[in-house]
Amino acid sequence: MTYRFPSLNGLKAFEAAARHLSFKAAAAELGVTAGAVSQQVKRLEMSLGISLFRRLPQGLLLTRKGAAYLPDISRAFDVLTDATEAVAPALNGRKLSIGLDPLVIERLPKGWPRHSTELESYVRETRITDDIELIWNNELDALLLARQTRHGSLSEHTVCPNGNSEPVFFITRPGLAECRQSRAIVEALASESAE
Amino acid sequence: MTYRFPSLNGLKAFEAAARHLSFKAAAAELGVTAGAVSQQVKRLEMSLGISLFRRLPQGLLLTRKGAAYLPDISRAFDVLTDATEAVAPALNGRKLSIGLDPLVIERLPKGWPRHSTELESYVRETRITDDIELIWNNELDALLLARQTRHGSLSEHTVCPNGNSEPVFFITRPGLAECRQSRAIVEALASESAE
DNA sequence: CGCGAGACTTAGAAAATCTCAGTCTCGTTC
């Protein structure tokens, strides 16, 4: 079950360049320099042992093989993109679901976080629970616990709501620890005054 | 037309690990260490913001999202692999098609290269031509020219058939210059005695 | 004939990835 694999970067460069028929335009789209695209495509061609482009001074032309290759590559990219979007919608703008330890609720303002208009754009739903498993199962993005807990490699953030000596613990998967949503929530927490 | 993209290395690690349900086994398949696979998968999970595996001391378990992700990733890999194999059959064992400049033929033994059993396993067909375009179009893998010629970034190898002061020029795409097939052909040429 | 556009090349910088060595957890064995 071992795959023969061209490099993804090379394929990305190829796909973009083929669409634009220009390394320069492809480079702009990919956010790199034209030299990088040129190198990537050349590397890809070398690893495949075929020419994908005919380089003309006035631009690029796909060779027959290049033209034959392109549709499949685009399709594979679509599959990858769609699958990724389906399983993990872009974090950008995504709202988190948060579990609230019953013991934490008492230390927070009534109705938190829904009383805050700012947080509304970061929180999709809250649930009363302290079950850390729910994070591993992706059923929950974060958890606010009242006490330090054993957890594998989850990310933990300790916050002391303003004027309250009792800390709470903000738990997420590592990938979510540093996202804008998490930061906003932690900051909001830190500046909350306890009831 | 900008794609949201997880890293291919990460996906490869994920796919292999998911099949084996073991980082160690996946690492063996990929030819790297288990630590590398672990890091790749973790990076992927972080970039997606979800957990793909549940790590248990006795091994791995796919999360629901991981299990949902896997089939699409495998399919995309299949598409990539099949397309690549279709457009550029593995060089391994592939025979080259060679163009022979009419002027070169006179400098070579009659029937070259078919008179050599060794070369037979490297050469698929020969054609009488000196048209360098055929290489760019992938219709020819290599060209034996009688004279140095202007060519873009093609790879050129000068050979003097044994006992003959007239050189011939072996032209290929860069990617083919160093493959076993090309080396064998150049070596055979070098030790040919001219008629 | 000089210019501009776009692709190429090379060297060196920057980033991503890998290895290695050590740690941890949990089952298993005695």
Added chain:
DNA sequence: GAACGAGACTGAGATTTTCTAAGTCTCGCG
């Protein structure tokens, strides 16, 4: 229930890959 083994994790440093920057080349155009 203490020692052991398997497998995963981590962090530091080495290695490899990729990118940038700057300069070159070719071609078409005025």
